Amino acid sequence: MKKAFAVLTVAAALLAGCREPAAPFIDGQVTDATIHSITLSTPEGETVTLSTLGTDPMLVPGVLPGDGVRVHYEVLPDGETLRAVQLDLTAPSAYRLIPGIWRDCSTDEEVGLVLAEDGSARATGWSAPLQDWSLDLDEDRLILTGEDPSDAKKTLPRIFRIEKLGVDSLIVVSEGGRRFSFSRQ
Secondary structure (H helix, E strand, C coil), rough: CCCHHHHHHHHHHHHHCCCCCCEEEEEEEEEEEEECEEEEECCCEEEEEEECCCCCCCCCCCCCCCCEEEEEEEEEECCCCEEEEEEEEEEEEHHHHHCCEEEEECCCCEEEEEEEECCCCECCCCCEEEEEEECCCCCCEEEEEEEEEEEEEEEEEEEEEECCCCCCCEEEECCCCEEEEEEEE
């Protein structure tokens, strides 16, 4: 019995020694992303840039500004360059959450929005057609641009303060004070 236990202990130790140590990681929020790098702002206030050259896109997928991420990395032979080896999305940015089909049924006047990933927008229940949408995350604003109801040749931005944005809900308030409570469809 002691011999079998000793053999199992040695085998377990050998197998454990064959595993690679876990890669170090950095948590942060994406401030910039290019085809070859990701720049993060860490909770400690540091700015860190990691290379994505030569990485597996299945392990290091594309990111958007504002995404919260955990990036496992390796230090390249130059001793200074950090290269991402795995990226996990920990908190999606508003740019991931906003696109979709939204509907507000909180009043008798039903309003619907289709906010596409390419920035285009359509609506039902609005006074004039919409053309596009954008975000001002510094001010927590959703900006919908569409025809000016008084002159179809002009565009007019409609600015909304974002009160809540989640996977299935979007609550915004217009400059005039009207509150919309949208649900994802």
